[in-house]
Amino acid sequence: MHVHYPIVSASNFKTFDEKLHELLTWKRSLSQDMLNGAGELRAEDFADLDNLATERMAAQAN
Numbered sequence: 001m002h003v004h005y006p007i008v009s010a011s012n013f014k015t016f017d018e019k020l021h022e023l024l025t026w027k028r029s030l031s032q033d034m035l036n037g038a039g040e041l042r043a044e045d046f047a048d049l050d051n052l053a054t055e056r057m058a059a060q061a062n
Contacts, residue, residue, distance in 0.1 A: 007017040
């Protein structure tokens, strides 16, 4: 279902309708990112965390 609604616009400033449209578009994009997740994760994606944990454990041992 598609709902079409007119947007009031002006040449010298952003109207409420234009700001609302931008906000809703941004929120829709955000929600799609949240629902779609981060894609495939690999072990290499967590290499920095492994290095950090190793460094912290070594620092605590000293």
